[in-house]
Amino acid sequence: MILQLNYLQRKPAASTMQEVIDTLYSLLEEGRLEQEQFARMRVHLDWIQYHKNFRECVMTPKVKRDPYGQPSPIDMYIDLRQVTPGALRAEILRAMTGEDSPAPDDGRVFLEDLRSFRESITWKFNNLYWHRLADWEEFTGRGYEQALPGGKSDANHPAAVADCVADFWTLLRDLESRKQLPEEIFVLEIGVGMGKRAGLWMDRFRALDEERGTKYYLRLKFLLGDYSLATLERSRPAVKNHLNVCSFIVLDALNPMKSLAFLRHKILHIHLTNVYDNLPDEEFARRDGRLYSIQVRAYLPAPQAHRISEQFQIPAADIPKTVDRLLEGGPDYLVDRKRGVAFWQEIWKALRLEERLVHLEDLPDIVLPLGLHQEQLEEVLEEAPSDVRFHLSSGALESFQNTVPLLHPRGFLQVQDIFVTNFNEYRIGFHGPGKLDGSIVNWVNGALLREVGERAGYDLHFAPFHYRQGSRTSVLYSTQRE
Amino acid sequence: MALPLLPTTVVGSYSMPGWLERLKTEFYARRISRRDLEEIHDTAVKAAIKDQELAGVDVISDGELRRDNMIDYFAERLPGVQIDHTSKKFHYDFYDSKVLGKLPMGPLGLVDDVKFLRANTDRETRFCVTGPHSLAKRIRNEYYPSEQDFALDLARVMNPELRAIAKAGADIIQIDEPNYSGFPDDLPWAVKALNTLIEGVDAKIAVHICYGNRYGKPSWEGSYRYLLPGILEAKVQQLTLEFARRGGEDLEIFRELPPRFEVGIGVIDVKTQAVETPDQVAERIRKALEVIPAERLFILPDCGLLHLSRDVAFAKLTAMVEGTRVVRKELKR
Numbered sequence: 001m002i003l004q005l006n007y008l009q010r011k012p013a014a015s016t017m018q019e020v021i022d023t024l025y026s027l028l029e030e031g032r033l034e035q036e037q038f039a040r041m042r043v044h045l046d047w048i049q050y051h052k053n054f055r056e057c058v059m060t061p062k063v064k065r066d067p068y069g070q071p072s073p074i075d076m077y078i079d080l081r082q083v084t085p086g087a088l089r090a091e092i093l094r095a096m097t098g099e100d101s102p103a104p105d106d107g108r109v110f111l112e113d114l115r116s117f118r119e120s121i122t123w124k125f126n127n128l129y130w131h132r133l134a135d136w137e138e139f140t141g142r143g144y145e146q147a148l149p150g151g152k153s154d155a156n157h158p159a160a161v162a163d164c165v166a167d168f169w170t171l172l173r174d175l176e177s178r179k180q181l182p183e184e185i186f187v188l189e190i191g192v193g194m195g196k197r198a199g200l201w202m203d204r205f206r207a208l209d210e211e212r213g214t215k216y217y218l219r220l221k222f223l224l225g226d227y228s229l230a231t232l233e234r235s236r237p238a239v240k241n242h243l244n245v246c247s248f249i250v251l252d253a254l255n256p257m258k259s260l261a262f263l264r265h266k267i268l269h270i271h272l273t274n275v276y277d278n279l280p281d282e283e284f285a286r287r288d289g290r291l292y293s294i295q296v297r298a299y300l301p302a303p304q305a306h307r308i309s310e311q312f313q314i315p316a317a318d319i320p321k322t323v324d325r326l327l328e329g330g331p332d333y334l335v336d337r338k339r340g341v342a343f344w345q346e347i348w349k350a351l352r353l354e355e356r357l358v359h360l361e362d363l364p365d366i367v368l369p370l371g372l373h374q375e376q377l378e379e380v381l382e383e384a385p386s387d388v389r390f391h392l393s394s395g396a397l398e399s400f401q402n403t404v405p406l407l408h409p410r411g412f413l414q415v416q417d418i419f420v421t422n423f424n425e426y427r428i429g430f431h432g433p434g435k436l437d438g439s440i441v442n443w444v445n446g447a448l449l450r451e452v453g454e455r456a457g458y459d460l461h462f463a464p465f466h467y468r469q470g471s472r473t474s475v476l477y478s479t480q481r482e
Numbered sequence: 483m484a485l486p487l488l489p490t491t492v493v494g495s496y497s498m499p500g501w502l503e504r505l506k507t508e509f510y511a512r513r514i515s516r517r518d519l520e521e522i523h524d525t526a527v528k529a530a531i532k533d534q535e536l537a538g539v540d541v542i543s544d545g546e547l548r549r550d551n552m553i554d555y556f557a558e559r560l561p562g563v564q565i566d567h568t569s570k571k572f573h574y575d576f577y578d579s580k581v582l583g584k585l586p587m588g589p590l591g592l593v594d595d596v597k598f599l600r601a602n603t604d605r606e607t608r609f610c611v612t613g614p615h616s617l618a619k620r621i622r623n624e625y626y627p628s629e630q631d632f633a634l635d636l637a638r639v640m641n642p643e644l645r646a647i648a649k650a651g652a653d654i655i656q657i658d659e660p661n662y663s664g665f666p667d668d669l670p671w672a673v674k675a676l677n678t679l680i681e682g683v684d685a686k687i688a689v690h691i692c693y694g695n696r697y698g699k700p701s702w703e704g705s706y707r708y709l710l711p712g713i714l715e716a717k718v719q720q721l722t723l724e725f726a727r728r729g730g731e732d733l734e735i736f737r738e739l740p741p742r743f744e745v746g747i748g749v750i751d752v753k754t755q756a757v758e759t760p761d762q763v764a765e766r767i768r769k770a771l772e773v774i775p776a777e778r779l780f781i782l783p784d785c786g787l788l789h790l791s792r793d794v795a796f797a798k799l800t801a802m803v804e805g806t807r808v809v810r811k812e813l814k815r
Contacts, residue, residue, distance in 0.1 A: 180704050265700055375504050409700045457697025481697065482576060
C-alpha cells in the first residue's frame with residue numbers, strides 16, 4: 001500500500017495517518033480487504049480542494065472492467081476535513097463495499113450517467129448560477145465576491161492594477177516611438193464581475209495619461225466582456241466615469257472570437273481574472289504505466305436526497321426530473337421563485353460526484369482540446385511522474401486558443417487565476433474542483449497551457465500574485481515567442 | 483508553357499502535416515535516420531506539388547516541407563554560421579545561431595531542392611530564399627561592425643547559390659523579407675543587401691514583404707507606406723504583398739509604382755482556417771485591378787500556407803484559382 005500525504009492542513013498528520021493504517025489493517029485481518037487489494041492500494045491524504053466540494057469523506061473511484069484482465073488501480077481519497085472522530089472505519093467501509101467496484105449504489109440519487117467531467121450536469125448548475133446570480137444573492141443575502149477567500153477579489157488590488165496600467169502605457173509609448181501605434185487602442189477584459197477592476201484600470205490609465213500628457217485615453221476603446229448580460233449590467237456603475245470609452249459585449253469565454261472576430265489582431269491588452277478556473281475541465285490519471293480518463297456521475301447521497309424529498313415534497317425518484325427542469329427553466333419553475341432558489345441551493349449543497357477510471361488504449365483515443373497536440377501531451381507525460389492525476393483544463397486551453405488571435409502582434413494577455421504551473425506539482429497532490437457559492441472553481445493546468453502557448457507563438461510566464469500575502473493565485477503573462 | 487493573364491502562384495510553404503512534424507521530432511530524438519527523413523521529405527514534397535497542381539495553381543513551389551522554419555534551413559547551410567544543435571525543443575523553434583568571423587564562400591546545397599521540384603512538375607516553378615535582412619535579424623552577429631555589414635556579406639555569400647538556382651531551372655526566385663515591415667528604418671540598407679544578393683541572377687526575382695507569419699500570426703501591424711520610395715531602388719521584377727487579411731486600403735499606395743514592377747497580391751488570408759469563396763477572391767482581384775493593370779498582376783495567398791491544415795490549404799488554393807478564373811473571364815469580355 002502506498003500512503004500519499006498531500007496536504008495535512010491543521011490536522012495532526014501522524015495521528016490521522018495512524019488511524020487510517022490501523023483501520024485498513026483491521027479490515028485486512030477481518031478478511032474484508034484482500035491482501036492483493038491491500039498491496040495495490042494508494043491512499044491519498046489529503047485531497048487538495050476547496051472546503052466545499054463534490055466529494056464524500058472517503059471516496060474510492062470505480063474502475064471500468066479491463067477486457068484484458070489487467071489488475072485495476074485502487075485509489076482511496078480521504079478528505080480529512082470531513083472526517084469526524086470515530087467515523088473513519090464506517091466511511092472507509094462504505095466507500096469500499098461493493099461487488100465489482102468499491103463504491104456502492106447505496107440509495108443515492110443519480111442525476112446523470114457516467115461521463116467526462118466536462119459534460120457533467122454540474123456545469124449546467126454553474127451556468128444557472130451566473131445567469132440567475134441576482135436570485136441566488138437575494139436568497140443568501142450576500143454578494144458572490146464575499147464568497148471568495150478573503151471576501152474580495154484580488155483582481156481589484158490597486159497596486160496590481162497600477163502595475164498593469166504602467167506596463168500597458170510603456171507598450172503604447174514604444175509602439176508610438178516606432179510609428180506603429182494604432183489609431184484605436186483596444187483593451188478587453190473577459191469576465192468583468194462587478195466591473196471594479198475595469199473601473200480602477202481606466203481611472204489609473206486616465207490619470208497616468210494626463211500626468212504624462214500622452215493623450216492615449218482619448219483613443220481608448222475598453223471592451224467589457226461577459227457571458228451573462230445580467231453581470232454586464234451590474235458592472236456599469238463601476239465604470240460610469242468612462243462610459244464614453246466602454247462597450248459591453250456578451251461573449252463566451254470559451255470562444256471570444258465568436259463575438260469579436262472583427263477585432264482579430266487588434267486588441268493590445270486582454271485581461272482575465274478567475275475565469276479559467278470556472279471553465280469546463282476533464283481529468284486524467286496515469287497508474288502503473290497505464291492512462292485512464294476519469295468519468296464522473298453527479299448524485300445526491302441517500303440522506304440528503306431523503307431530506308430534500310421531504311422538505312420539498314418531491315418523491316426521491318422524481319428529483320432528477322425536477323433538477324432537469326430547474327436547469328432548463330430556472331428557479332421560477334418550482335411554483336414560486338423563492339422555493340425554486342431554495343431547492344436549487346439544497347441540491348447544489350448536496351451534490352457529489354462519483355468517479356470511474358476508464359483505461360485508454362492509447363493517446364489517440366483522447367479528443368484533445370483545441371491547440372494541444374498529441375505529441376505535446378506525450379512529451380509532457382514522458383517527463384511527468386509515473387503515477388499522476390492531472391487536469392486537462394480543456395476549457396482553459398480552448399479559451400486561450402480562441403482568445404490569442406484577438407491580440408495585436410505586440411499585445412499581451414494577462415490571466416490571474418489558480419494555476420498548477422509545473423507538472424511535478426501533481427506528484428505531491430491533486431487539486432480537485434470545489435464549489436464557490438453556486439459556481440465551480442477548479443485549478444488550471446498551467447504546465448499544459450504553457451505548451452499550448454508555445455505552439456501558438458507565445459511564451460507564458462507565471463508569477464505569484466505578490467500583492468496580497470497568502471494569495472494562492474498566480475498571474476500569467478504572455479510574451480511574443482520568436 | 484506560357485502563363486495566363488493573372489497567373490496564380492504561392493508564396494512558398496504548403497501545409498505542414500501533423501505526421502511530418504512528428505517525424506521531424508523523431509529525427510531530432512534520433513529515433514529515425516537522416517536518410518529516412520530525406521525520403522519522408524521527398525514524399526511530402528511530391529504530395530505538396532501534386533496538391534498545388536490539382537488545385538490548378540500556375541506557378542508552384544516545393545511547399546518548403548524540408549524546412550524547419552525560414553531561418554534555420556539557411557543558417558545550417560551557411561558556411562561560418564555556428565549552430566547550437568541542443569537549443570531547440572520543437573522543429574519550428576529557431577536554433578541559437580551565431581557568426582564569430584567573416585563568412586567564407588561556399589555552396590548552400592539548395593540547388594538539389596530546385597532540381598527535385600523541376601523533376602516533379604511541368605508547371606512553372608517558384609523557389610523561395612530567405613533574404614539577408616531577415617537572416618541578419620535572427621542570426622546573432624558577433625563579428626561584423628554592424629547589422630548592415632553582416633547583411634551585405636550574407637548577400638555576397640548567398641549570391642552564387644542564387645545564380646545556381648536560376649541555372650537549375652527556377653522560373654521565379656522569391657526573396658522573403660518579412661522583417662522589413664518590423665524595421666522600416668532599415669529599408670535603405672536592406673534594399674542594398676537585396677540587390678547584392680540578386681546581382682547577375684538569371685531568373686525573375688520577386689521580393690515577398692508581409693507582416694510576418696510566425697506561428698500563423700502577424701509579427702507587426704502598420705502600413706506599406708514605408709516601402710516608398712525606398713523599395714523602388716530594388717532591382718527586382720515583382721513585389722509580393724499581403725492584402726487579404728489587412729484589407730486593400732494600402733493598394734492605393736502602389737498606384738504610381740513604375741511599370742517595371744509586377745505586383746503579387748495576397749488574396750487568401752493564411753492566418754485563419756476559414757476558407758474564402760471564389761467570389762471573395764474575385765472581388766479582391768477586382769479591387770487590385772483598379773490600381774494595377776492585369777498584365778502586371780500575380781495572384782497568390784498573403785503568405786505561406788504552413789500553419790493551415792492540409793484540407794484548408796487545398797481548399798483555399800482551389801478558391802484562389804476559381805476566383806481568378808472568374809475575373810479572367812470578365813477581362814476577356
